[in-house]
Amino acid sequence: MLENVKVGSINYDVQKVENMNEDFSLLGQIHYHKGIIQLDETMSEDRKNQVLTHEVLHGVFYEAGFDEQEEDMIRRVGAVLHQVLKENDFYSAFNSEADAYAREMQKKAEKKQ
Numbered sequence: 175m176l177e178n179v180k181v182g183s184i185n186y187d188v189q190k191v192e193n194m195n196e197d198f199s200l201l202g203q204i205h206y207h208k209g210i211i212q213l214d215e216t217m218s219e220d221r222k223n224q225v226l227t228h229e230v231l232h233g234v235f236y237e238a239g240f241d242e243q244e245e246d247m248i249r250r251v252g253a254v255l256h257q258v259l260k261e262n263d264f265y266s267a268f269n270s271e272a273d274a275y276a277r278e279m280q281k282k283a284e285k286k287q
């Protein structure tokens with residue numbers, strides 16, 4: 175599980191919290207002003223990642239200026255987004271594109287010298 179997530183220009187610490195679901199009936203919560211995402215620690219890793227995706231999606235909308243958010247929409251889109259992120263290797267794709275771009279820029283810089 176990620177320990178930090180950057181949303182917009184804000185770094186969020188991801189914390190596991192004991193008895194969060196038992197005490198507050200919450201699996202996760204995002205604190206925009208504190209830059210903290212809390213997750214109930216008793217969840218499976220897969221569930222933690224799904225709830226983390228949900229809270230990050232709240233953060234994405236908040237950083238984009240949507241202070242009022244519809245929980246049902248975040249819940250539905252968050253569940254699908256979790257599956258998309260989990261089952262597709264964006265990291266490799268984005269990084270190989272970035273590597274190719276860096277090599278191209280290096281070649282151009284070498285030609286100018």
Ligand SMILES: [Zn+2]
Pocket residue numbers: 228232245248249
């Ligand atoms: Zn929510």
